[in-house]
Amino acid sequence: MLKIYHVPGTRSVRPIWLAYELDLEFEIVPIDFSSAYRDSLEWRSISPAGKVPALTDGDIAMFESGAMVEVILDRYGEGRLRPKKGTAESAEYLQWSWFAEATLSRPLGFMRTMKLANAIKQGKEEVGAIAADGEKKARSALEAVEQGLADRDYLLASGFTAADIMTGYSLDLLSHLYALDESYPKTAAYLSRLRARHACEKALIT
Numbered sequence: 001m002l003k004i005y006h007v008p009g010t011r012s013v014r015p016i017w018l019a020y021e022l023d024l025e026f027e028i029v030p031i032d033f034s035s036a037y038r039d040s041l042e043w044r045s046i047s048p049a050g051k052v053p054a055l056t057d058g059d060i061a062m063f064e065s066g067a068m069v070e071v072i073l074d075r076y077g078e079g080r081l082r083p084k085k086g087t088a089e090s091a092e093y094l095q096w097s098w099f100a101e102a103t104l105s106r107p108l109g110f111m112r113t114m115k116l117a118n119a120i121k122q123g124k125e126e127v128g129a130i131a132a133d134g135e136k137k138a139r140s141a142l143e144a145v146e147q148g149l150a151d152r153d154y155l156l157a158s159g160f161t162a163a164d165i166m167t168g169y170s171l172d173l174l175s176h177l178y179a180l181d182e183s184y185p186k187t188a189a190y191l192s193r194l195r196a197r198h199a200c201e202k203a204l205i206t
């Protein structure tokens with residue numbers, strides 16, 4: 001049976017949201033997010049870099065959320081939520097899926113770290129510069145999403161796909177660090193649209 005190792009609010013939201021969209025039977029395994037547990041041999045044998053999420057399903061064990069989304073679609077998607085491979089729309093789908101983790105989520109790590117550093121009053125000048133760089137990169141990524149949504153409700157013209165799950169999670173994460181203000185109205189409306197989906201709503205409170 002498909003098992004997803006989960007900590008609320010983390011990237012395990014992505015495969016869980018997808019499993020809800022597909023109405024799959026699966027098991028959620030709650031994980032202790034302390035670094036002590038994530039450094040333990042038990043967790044490292046499941047997730048070698050000590051990160052969340054992880055997934056197991058019969059003969060497979062995985063530790064990268066975007067790859068999990070693709071494998072769940074390979075095994076259980078029956079052609080849903082992903083364009084046909086090799087088409088122009090599939091190229092667009094892949095681009096947004098990779099963008100979500102490689103470009104949109106990346107600066108959030110810096111922003112989060114620097115917010116924490118500031119909070120514990122270690123706010124030296126260079127801390128501010130790194131935080132500003134993170135924010136600039138996040139803004140550039142948001143501009144790309146805003147442009148991508150110029151003439152559509154979801155990232156692909158054909159409608160909702162798993163690329164929206166990839167990007168939607170990153171935007172949800174971002175929205176907790178940074179207000180998606182009036183500079184990104186289409187992105188803000190897109191995130192509200194995604195959050196209104198029953199499967200997303202459920203995944204975000206799981």
Ligand SMILES: N[C@@H](CCC(=O)N[C@@H](CS)C(=O)NCC(=O)O)C(=O)O
Nearest residue numbers: 010011050051052053063064065066
């Ligand atoms: N690219 C990985 C990123 C995994 C990741 O960074 N997970 C976060 C939670 S959302 C984590 O485990 N952070 C703890 C840490 O980095 O020490 C994925 O998409 O699965």
